[in-house]
Amino acid sequence: MGLRSARWYSGEDDRNSYIHRAWMRRGLPESAFGGDRPHIAIANTASDLTPCNAHLDEVAESVAHGVWAAGGVPLDLPVVSLGETNLRPTAMLWRNLAAMATEEMLRANPIDGVVLLGGCDKTIPSLLMAASSVDLPALVVPGGPMLTGHFRGVPLACGTDVWRLSEEVRAGTLSREAFLRSETSMVRSRGHCNTMGTASTMACMAEALGMTIPGTAGTPAPDSRLLERSHAAGELAVELVRRERRPSQVMTRGAFLNAIVTLAAIGGSTNAVIHLLAIAGRLGVPLDLDDFDRAGAGVPLLADLQPAGRHLMDDLYRAGGLLALLREVEDLLDPAPVTVTGRPLTAYLAEAEIWDDGVIRRRAEPLLPDAGIAVLRGNLAPRGAVIKPAAASPELLRHRGRAVVFDGVEDLRARLDAPGLDVDETSVLVLRGCGPKGYPGMPEVGNLPLPAKLLAKGVRDMVRVSDARMSGTAYGTVVLHVAPEAAAGGPLARVRTGDPIVLDVAARRIDVDLPDGELAARDPVMTGHARPARGWERLYVDHVTQADRGADLDFLAGSGGDAVGRDSH
Numbered sequence: 273m274g275l276r277s278a279r280w281y282s283g284e285d286d287r288n289s290y291i292h293r294a295w296m297r298r299g300l301p302e303s304a305f306g307g308d309r310p311h312i313a314i315a316n317t318a319s320d321l322t323p324c325n326a327h328l329d330e331v332a333e334s335v336a337h338g339v340w341a342a343g344g345v346p347l348d349l350p351v352v353s354l355g356e357t358n359l360r361p362t363a364m365l366w367r368n369l370a371a372m373a374t375e376e377m378l379r380a381n382p383i384d385g386v387v388l389l390g391g392c393d394k395t396i397p398s399l400l401m402a403a404s405s406v407d408l409p410a411l412v413v414p415g416g417p418m419l420t421g422h423f424r425g426v427p428l429a430c431g432t433d434v435w436r437l438s439e440e441v442r443a444g445t446l447s448r449e450a451f452l453r454s455e456t457s458m459v460r461s462r463g464h465c466n467t468m469g470t471a472s473t474m475a476c477m478a479e480a481l482g483m484t485i486p487g488t489a490g491t492p493a494p495d496s497r498l499l500e501r502s503h504a505a506g507e508l509a510v511e512l513v514r515r516e517r518r519p520s521q522v523m524t525r526g527a528f529l530n531a532i533v534t535l536a537a538i539g540g541s542t543n544a545v546i547h548l549l550a551i552a553g554r555l556g557v558p559l560d561l562d563d564f565d566r567a568g569a570g571v572p573l574l575a576d577l578q579p580a581g582r583h584l585m586d587d588l589y590r591a592g593g594l595l596a597l598l599r600e601v602e603d604l605l606d607p608a609p610v611t612v613t614g615r616p617l618t619a620y621l622a623e624a625e626i627w628d629d630g631v632i633r634r635r636a637e638p639l640l641p642d643a644g645i646a647v648l649r650g651n652l653a654p655r656g657a658v659i660k661p662a663a664a665s666p667e668l669l670r671h672r673g674r675a676v677v678f679d680g681v682e683d684l685r686a687r688l689d690a691p692g693l694d695v696d697e698t699s700v701l702v703l704r705g706c707g708p709k710g711y712p713g714m715p716e717v718g719n720l721p722l723p724a725k726l727l728a729k730g731v732r733d734m735v736r737v738s739d740a741r742m743s744g745t746a747y748g749t750v751v752l753h754v755a756p757e758a759a760a761g762g763p764l765a766r767v768r769t770g771d772p773i774v775l776d777v778a779a780r781r782i783d784v785d786l787p788d789g790e791l792a793a794r795d796p797v798m799t800g801h802a803r804p805a806r807g808w809e810r811l812y813v814d815h816v817t818q819a820d821r822g823a824d825l826d827f828l829a830g831s832g833g834d835a836v837g838r839d840s841h
């Protein structure tokens with residue numbers, strides 16, 4: 273069959289093959305180097321500093337058993353791991369670094385295929401970007417969500433309840449002491465955030481793209497069925513190599529459009545827009561912002577999950593899981609794209625059933641009839657911006673208000689709660705200098721908190737506009753990913769406090785209502801940091817693309833394939 277790894281190991285009288293074999297032996301049987309056993313890397317993002325992925329070593333063990341069982345050779349490959357809660361200034365600053373490092377290690381090593389183990393927000397995107405660029409046979413095992421914790425008898429939603437409870441403290445309706453006591457209840461078990469945040473969303477995206485064994489996404493991390501699935505994934509990885517089924521054959525344009533339909537139906541994170549654009553960019557699949565609006569249009573919201581709804585990820589799994597949900601929108605899915613199993617995703621839907629239609633709504637009774645992410649344009653965002661209507665207040669989707677402009681998060685923190693801040697509930701809060709180049713790294717600060725004096729009045733949502741992202745666990749009427757960002761000279765840099773801002777989601781517009789030319793005539797306020805002096809940040813700022821192109825590095829677009837031209841000794 274001509275395995276790629278055999279190019280390292282198979283030369284009989286060759287000094288280099290001797291070196292490759294001798295150093296890898298360490299108890300492996302001779303047959304491991306016979307040239308007919310696929311060598312499968314297990315790209316593992318387990319790390320104590322990525323607490324959501326800390327359990328992946330156990331998952332990796334089950335994958336390895338599956339690889340052995342199918343006649344392959346499993347090889348542990350620890351890769352850069354990004355923990356959403358710990359990394360400063362934002363984990364997003366290193367998504368492309370993790371993707372690049374993983375891509376290079378997959379290509380440089382004697383492997384034939386790879387099983388990708390991720391969980392926390394940036395880990396599955398970076399792994400899929402890497403696998404796309406190398407295009408070796410690959411599949412994903414998502415690490416799974418945690419079980420739901422409770423506080424005072426009420427389920428706690430990861431992330432979402434941190435935002436909600438901390439705003440209650442600021443509003444004076446919850447004591448600080450009670451807030452702090454909820455802390456040990458927030459994370460009940462191994463696994464990633466239990467809301468339909470970015471981690472849960474990207475696990476569902478991996479499945480909708482065809483890159484998991486269908487039915488795996490959303491399996492709770494502590495559930496023994498996850499280990500069973502992991503074993504099966506190891507076996508399948510060996511078969512993928514034998515059949516030469518590569519990511520580029522699975523993640524076709526049709527698969528991306530299926531992912532966009534899925535994103536709307538689950539009420540998934542706006543971050544998926546950026547990640548899917550970046551993955552498509554690696555594969556050379558044509559995909560742009562307008563595809564999200566078009567393919568997501570008219571897709572009903574069926575998952576009653578926080579932050580858009582009420583329940584949490586283990587409820588979704590109990591209720592039938594992603595496949596049961598997708599069965600309701602089967603007519604909107606392209607049946608052509610095949611998954612890693614060789615069968616189309618839609619072939620798995622007939623057996624899926626909804627067991628609790630309070631969690632997974634029937635098509636006839638959706639939470640929202642039209643849940644697709646809306647792509648806005650206008651003189652404030654010539655290259656686009658996004659809003660998630662499912663997480664917004666319906667009455668604010670059409671709104672006109674005075675801008676209150678903040679130059680970066682430090683300015684926001686310094687002035688937001690000042691009693692003298694000239695702001696009311698009709699104002700539009702504008703935050704700039706927080707895009708890919710400006711922060712740098714495009715942090716999740718777009719759901720900026722509301723001024724304390726308005727919270728005290730009972731205001732719980734306002735229109736907000738920024739070049740930042742927001743956490744997938746957050747909610748509100750927030751216009752995100754404004755492109756070009758202020759630090760790239762976008763119109764956001766020319767807006768001033770007091771300007772009238774007009775949001776019209778139905779018309780897909782975000783504008784500042786000023787006479788033509790007035791905005792352009794102003795000097796831009798170039799907030800954000802100076803060009804970094806060295807290192808990754810320097811490379812990142814010099815090469816990162818805008819949000820409408822996935823915020824990848826410009827020179828990482830396209831696939832490099834798996835070929836390595838030269839030997840090492």
Ligand code: FES
Nearest residue numbers: 324392464465471
């Ligand atoms: Fe890791 Fe939310 S912090 S998934």
Ligand code: MG
Nearest residue numbers: 356393743744
């Ligand atoms: Mg996040």
